[in-house]
Amino acid sequence: MAKTTGGGYLRRLMQRGSLHAVLILLCIIWIYPIVWMISASFKTNAQMWNNSAGLIPDPLQLDNYVRAWTTSNFSIYFLNTVIFAVSVVALIIFLGSTSGYVLGRFKFPGKRLIMVLFIGTTVVPRATTIIPLFQLADMLGLLNNRIGYTLAYTSKTLIIAILLFIGFYIGVPREMEDSGAIDGCNFWQQFRHIMLPLAKPIIGTVTILNTIGAWKAFMIPLVFTFSRPNLRTLGVGMYAFVGEFSSDWAAMAAAASISIVPMMVVFLLFQRYFIEGLAGAVKG
């Protein structure tokens, strides 16, 4: 404490300087691929090959976006992904809040078994059950339609949302329900008008985590749209696109930007919810 000599101050200043230098270097490396992708999306194919590392497009042109958006069907993939993400989020909030509510607040026979099954199966990777899932969807006529991949994807991420809702509802004081009971609310009204609005912060976290999660989904939409290319999501569309037009890299960069930039904007706007949702895994 007493030793704030000139040498100590200089040392601390240099330490701080090198800390910033390291962090700035890391950030440059971390962001470079993304900046590269966005800048490449404005380059011509010729320029992409001749000046591949450069980040300033010259001439800057939008033709890549036109090709990706119209001729390569990314407008369709984009719309599919929006519909997919919205349906997944709506379904997860409905299922997660209802079951999270009763699991978090009531005692009933079989509850322990349900919890053990839920938690035990979260670690099983999707790849290991993709075959029977595919067969089941085929039997039920859910293959190659929106309902199929929405349900199949939701089932996997649902459990995490349920756990978040359970964690929230356990902490809500009992009086909150009693106030509804006095008012003559039935069970559903009590949930809908009192308990669900209380869970707003959890709903926010679940919405952000799953919007970004669904936007990134790959394996389920891939396997569920084999014979219906017009149902592909952005990730699957991109994968197919590279297989079909592998020489048009500038359009690929535009397609990648169309896919990635919207979620970065969502992340920048709602960073807090996203971080809180992830951090819960460690704190919980």
Next chain:
Amino acid sequence: MNAGTSDVQEPNLQKSILNKRGLKKPDLHKADTFKPEGQRSLWIALFLLPTMLVFLMFILWPIIASIYYSFFQWNGIGEWPSYYVGLRNYQDLIGDSHFWNAFKNTVVFVVLNNLIKLPLTLIIAYMLNNPRLRFSNLYRTGLFLPMVSSTAIIGIVMTFILNPWNGPLNKILLDIGVLGRPVDWLGNINLAMLVVILVEVWHYSGQYIIYWLAGLQTIPKELYEAAEVDGANSVQTFLFVTIPALKPVIIIVTLLGIVMSLRVFDIVMAMTGGGPAFSTDVIGTFIYRNAFGTASPRIGYSSAVAVLFGGLIMVLGTLQGKIVGRGNHG
């Protein structure tokens, strides 16, 4: 149940909630009407029903069916497998070098990925956790940004950045003289796996920085203050204060990292498809190829792989639960 006990405890709270929702004022006459237990049980069942249906159909059934399929030889044609082969799929599996190759690659991926990712992200989080650090939020945003991008898409972008003919990475490394000639990062049997691992580290590092930052917040400030009074520098503080205090979090995050990286599929599909010469083939791509990527699918055989591998992860997951549980008690 306890409807009568709390009617006077928080009247303002209930009123404000009820008024906001546009409901009628508390009707004291109805306070005495207790709902029969049976009706509540019915509601609970009703609330659970949709979730249980989705869970049983899309999670539990596929696990059970995987186990069932694994005892049959089946090419997936027809509604149901019929040619029972007992344990033969498992016997074939043990003698299949492609399976063991994919198994080995998965282990390499999991081990190397976590050995690089966990210490690196912990050190970054430690640097960012300093409350006096300026621009901390800016650095965080920059480091978090990659993780929200789709793995499949980022993998494809990376194949261009890494391409041997004129990819930006080769170009930069040639220009600054690190390389004498371009390297085919993803076409080289010895390099491809390491490159895929590094891309995955880059992609998901933000998530782990968030985990570590959450963990670092749990360390009491007094510990750091004591270290500062003792004249410890930041490296000493990290080694002798942070690491020991963070032990329970380190166990959780490490197991989380292992279980999550065992799922590896998207990044390999997008960057190499398992090549070159199966050098990046992992269990996920092995199952996919045998089930969907061939003219004669081997559903029973792939299911046996899935069961063996899923079982292994279940064991690891249970271990995680046990260790985490023990950490909470002591």
